[in-house]
Amino acid sequence: MLRQTKKERQRLLSETIAENPFVTDEQLATQFQVSVQTIRLDRMELAIPELRERIKDVASKTYENEVKSLPIDEVIGEIVDIELDNRALSIFDVKEEHVFQRNGIARGHHLFAQANSLAVAVIDDELALTVHSNITFVKPVRAGDRVITKAIVVGRDDENHRTKVELTSTVNGETVFVGEFDMYRTKGKGEQQ
Amino acid sequence: MLRQTKKERQRLLSETIAENPFVTDEQLATQFQVSVQTIRLDRMELAIPELRERIKDVASKTYENEVKSLPIDEVIGEIVDIELDNRALSIFDVKEEHVFQRNGIARGHHLFAQANSLAVAVIDDELALTVHSNITFVKPVRAGDRVITKAIVVGRDDENHRTKVELTSTVNGETVFVGEFDMYRTKGKGEQQ
DNA sequence: GTTGTTATTAGCACTTGGTACTAATATCAG
DNA sequence: CTGATATTAGTACCAAGTGCTAATAACAAC
Numbered sequence: 001m002l003r004q005t006k007k008e009r010q011r012l013l014s015e016t017i018a019e020n021p022f023v024t025d026e027q028l029a030t031q032f033q034v035s036v037q038t039i040r041l042d043r044m045e046l047a048i049p050e051l052r053e054r055i056k057d058v059a060s061k062t063y064e065n066e067v068k069s070l071p072i073d074e075v076i077g078e079i080v081d082i083e084l085d086n087r088a089l090s091i092f093d094v095k096e097e098h099v100f101q102r103n104g105i106a107r108g109h110h111l112f113a114q115a116n117s118l119a120v121a122v123i124d125d126e127l128a129l130t131v132h133s134n135i136t137f138v139k140p141v142r143a144g145d146r147v148i149t150k151a152i153v154v155g156r157d158d159e160n161h162r163t164k165v166e167l168t169s170t171v172n173g174e175t176v177f178v179g180e181f182d183m184y185r186t187k188g189k190g191e192q193q
Numbered sequence: 194m195l196r197q198t199k200k201e202r203q204r205l206l207s208e209t210i211a212e213n214p215f216v217t218d219e220q221l222a223t224q225f226q227v228s229v230q231t232i233r234l235d236r237m238e239l240a241i242p243e244l245r246e247r248i249k250d251v252a253s254k255t256y257e258n259e260v261k262s263l264p265i266d267e268v269i270g271e272i273v274d275i276e277l278d279n280r281a282l283s284i285f286d287v288k289e290e291h292v293f294q295r296n297g298i299a300r301g302h303h304l305f306a307q308a309n310s311l312a313v314a315v316i317d318d319e320l321a322l323t324v325h326s327n328i329t330f331v332k333p334v335r336a337g338d339r340v341i342t343k344a345i346v347v348g349r350d351d352e353n354h355r356t357k358v359e360l361t362s363t364v365n366g367e368t369v370f371v372g373e374f375d376m377y378r379t380k381g382k383g384e385q386q
Numbered sequence: 387g388t389t390g391t392t393a394t395t396a397g398c399a400c401t402t403g404g405t406a407c408t409a410a411t412a413t414c415a416g
Numbered sequence: 417c418t419g420a421t422a423t424t425a426g427t428a429c430c431a432a433g434t435g436c437t438a439a440t441a442a443c444a445a446c
Contacts, residue, residue, distance in 0.1 A: 006422070022253070024403065035424050040405085050404055052245065052431090058252035060215070107313075108323035109269065109306035116302040130301035132329045137322065199393065217432065228395050233434085243433055245402090 009034070010042050021054040077114040077149060084124035085163075088151045090114060099143045106141040111177045115167040118151045123163055125185040131162070135179035145171045161185055202227070203235050214247040269306040270342065277317035278356075281344045283307060292336045299334040304370045308360040311344045316356055318378040324355070328372035338364045354378050 009032055016031070017023060025043070029036045043050070049057070077092030092114045099106050112135060120128045141147060147169050155164035161184055169177035202225055209224070210216060218236070222229045236243070242250070270285030285307045292299050305328065313321045334340060340362050348357040354377055362370035 022249075026403085037424055037426095038422080041423080044405095052248075052403070055245075055249055055252045056215075059248045103320055105322060107309070108326075109302060109309040112305050112309070113302035116300070116305070120300075127296055129298060129333065130330050132327075133301075134325075134327045136325045140322065219432085230395055230397095231393080234394080237434095245432070 010046055013042050014046055017048055021058055024051055079121055086153055088118050088122040090118045090149050092147045094141055094143050094145045094147060096143050104142050108137055111169060114149050115179050118149055119165045119167060119181040119183055122151045122153060122165060123183055123185050127186040129184040130181055131184045132182040133179055137177055139174060139176045141171055141176050147171055203239055206235050207239055210241055214251055217244050269310045272314060279346055281311050281315040283311045283342050285340045287334055287336050287338045287340060289336050297335050301330055304362060307342050308372050311342055312358045312360060312374040312376055315344045315346060315358060316376055316378050320379040322377045323374055324377045325375040326372055330370055332369045334364055334369050340364055
């Protein structure tokens, strides 16, 4: 072969373009010391679109995201059972939009959101805020999984307006997430910040 | 004047392009019922670049803050500065949809999401997952607040694929959130490419 | 009405970064 | 040496423009 095998060049070409989609065929031709036509043949074989299309793709991806801001709304997960100041249960179906594209594992903050929502909901008070929490992601959760989260109120200190809630999330009976939440509540004694 | 004053058309033109930078002069000409040349004169007077430049701008904005371990679109808040495996900074503007209607205080999981996203992003690895975290909501955050979150990688244990990241969020210089995140990463020592 | 000014439209050459296609040449393997 | 594969060259064409000149059109003022 010449300077480099075709295969090797195409491998590097893919990488180069992935790293910097803004590169033109001409620049690539110079870089790999081949003709522009060769680069074009390579792109065709590798099904890599032309510069403008690549840029457009990058741009439209950003644009979609800027518009939608955040998909987390009111309560994450559906509360199916609740006994105020005692315990609560919610269900959250993990979908494609909740997972990392790269590895299909649910982003931690969605599991946290479900737990946090439930911790807030279980407090029988007008105002409940999370003050502190200690959480562990035990096992990866994937799209299609149904996460069942259980909140149990384990302690209450009205002196300091605090309530402690323990959260456990499971998928098919297996624990995937555990957390301890310290919640602030107004009721009990007076003021608020 | 004709159908519309020049001023009014140019005002709408700016708006239209701001809303959708992907529109061509021809489409604009049809929309405003004028010739393509008029649109071009308008763009020139308003100093609005051509379609391709606009798209390139949008694309490069995202690409500037390129993150190896994670496409930027999966991050809550905008990453404004990053030094992989060292530190990162993101900005998140709290809006009405992020707060409790009842008291106007931001829901904890939004702050967590920003912190968690940033903790994932700062890891220079293909796969980064939150394993454990200990967080404290120091002070309530409200709609309109601009939350600046800083992530600092404080420790790394490649034996166990773990990296510890410290997160601090501030609003107007005041700390509102702190957290310690234990992250899992695939690549251990010497496995960097 | 005629004149002046601004606004609009038309047309042409040229640019970038390509596609699509054909044809020639180079390189290597058996 | 021959055939397959790889590479290069060259042409016509496209989108979405820029830059330029020139012709109209619309309206306002005198």
